[in-house]
Amino acid sequence: MKIKKGDIVEVITGKDAGKRGEVQRVVRGKFKYGRKKGQKDPNHDRVVVAGVNLVVKHQRPQPGVQQAGRITVEAPIHHSNVMLVCPNCDKPTRVKIDRSEGKKIRICKKCGKPIDK
Known part of the structure; x- marks a missing residue:
């Protein structure tokens, strides 16, 4: 995963x-x-993004835990439904991996500049 x-x-x-x-x-x-050998977990390769995919969770009162009632939480979203935003050109982009100097560096396909610093 490139995120x-x-x-x-x-x-x-x-x-x-x-x-x-x-x-x-x-x-x-x-x-x-x-049942089937090699079957993947259905909740694999997901990301939790701040302010996205908000769901309402009903929580019971418990001692020592936050408030009870209806609380809004961020649910995981599959990584194929999000796209990385390049910090240089501020556009959603695909990512290219460059393996120079023995390290993996993520590179923006639109502007060609490295994403990692």
Whole structure:
């Protein structure tokens, strides 16, 4: 996956299309060995973006936990529905990986400048 925590991404499909936000968390899934061997977890390769895909969660009162009632939380969204925003040209772009000097560097395909510093 070419998206990391702290990146600015733009949602390209769904109800929140066009919104931008910072990646809070990256959820990588593992293979689960259930009925079909090698079947992937349905919640794999998802990202949690600030202010995007907000859902209402009903929480019961518990001692020592935050407030009870209806709270709004950010739900994970699949990584294929978001696109990385280049910090140099401020446009959503695809990412090219350059392996120079023994390191992987992400490069913007529109402006050609490195995304990582």
